Amino acid sequence: MNSKLAKAQSTSKPVLNLGASLPKLNTKAIRAAHNEKNDTGACQNFPLHRKKIIALLNVAVSSELVNMLRYRHHHNLSLAMDVPELSRDFLKYANQELAHADKIAKRIFELNGTADCSPRTLAKQKRNKFKAHKSIASLLNTDLACARAMIETYRQIITRISSYDAATCEILEKILTLEEKNMAELNRHLLTFNHSEPII
Numbered sequence: 001m002n003s004k005l006a007k008a009q010s011t012s013k014p015v016l017n018l019g020a021s022l023p024k025l026n027t028k029a030i031r032a033a034h035n036e037k038n039d040t041g042a043c044q045n046f047p048l049h050r051k052k053i054i055a056l057l058n059v060a061v062s063s064e065l066v067n068m069l070r071y072r073h074h075h076n077l078s079l080a081m082d083v084p085e086l087s088r089d090f091l092k093y094a095n096q097e098l099a100h101a102d103k104i105a106k107r108i109f110e111l112n113g114t115a116d117c118s119p120r121t122l123a124k125q126k127r128n129k130f131k132a133h134k135s136i137a138s139l140l141n142t143d144l145a146c147a148r149a150m151i152e153t154y155r156q157i158i159t160r161i162s163s164y165d166a167a168t169c170e171i172l173e174k175i176l177t178l179e180e181k182n183m184a185e186l187n188r189h190l191l192t193f194n195h196s197e198p199i200i
C-alpha cells in the first residue's frame with residue numbers, strides 16, 4: 001500500500017458543504033488511489049488497504065483451520081460416545097470449515113498475498129481449546145462458543161472492508177451465511193442433548 005494513500009484515507013476528512021445534503025467527495029483519497037500502483041496481480045478489483053485486508057483474511061484462515069481440527073476431534077469423540085447422527089454433522093462441519101479456509105486462502109493469493117496456514121499461527125489461538133468433554137452438551141457448548149466467535153469475526157471483517165473490496169466481501173458473506181446456518185443446527189442439537197446423562 002502506498003503510504004500516501006493510507007495516510008490520505010486515514011487522516012483526511014470529507015469537507016462538509018453546509019448548503020448541500022451530502023458531504024463532498026474526499027478528493028485527496030481519490031487522487032492517492034489514482035496514483036497507487038495496481039499490485040493485485042490478475043485480480044481485476046482494486047482493493048485499497050490490500051495488506052490490511054490480507055492480514056484480516058489470514059485471521060479467518062487460521063480460525064477456520066482450527067475449527068476444522070476441533071470438529072474432526074468432536075466427530076471422533078461423538079463416534080466413541082456412540083452418537084452417530086451427531087458425528088456425521090461434525091464431519092460435515094469439519095469439511096465445510098476446510099472448504100472455507102481454502103476459499104479465503106485462494107482469495108489471499110489473488111490479492112498477491114500468502115495464506116498463513118502455519119501450525120505456529122494456529123497454536124496462537126488460545127480461545128479455541130481442545131478440552132476433554134464429559135457430555136455431548138459440553139462438547140456442543142464449546143462448538144457454539146467458537147461458532148459465535150467466528151460469526152462475529154466475519155461480521156467485523158466485512159464491516160471493515162466493505163468499502164474497499166466488494167469481491168472479498170461477497171466470498172465472506174456466503175461463508176457467513178453458512179456459519180449462521182450451522183450455529184442454528186448446533187443450537188438444535190444442544191436442545192436435544194442438553195439433558196442427556198454424562199457419557200464419560
Ligand SMILES: [Fe+2]
Nearest residue numbers: 064096097100
Ligand atoms: Fe467456516
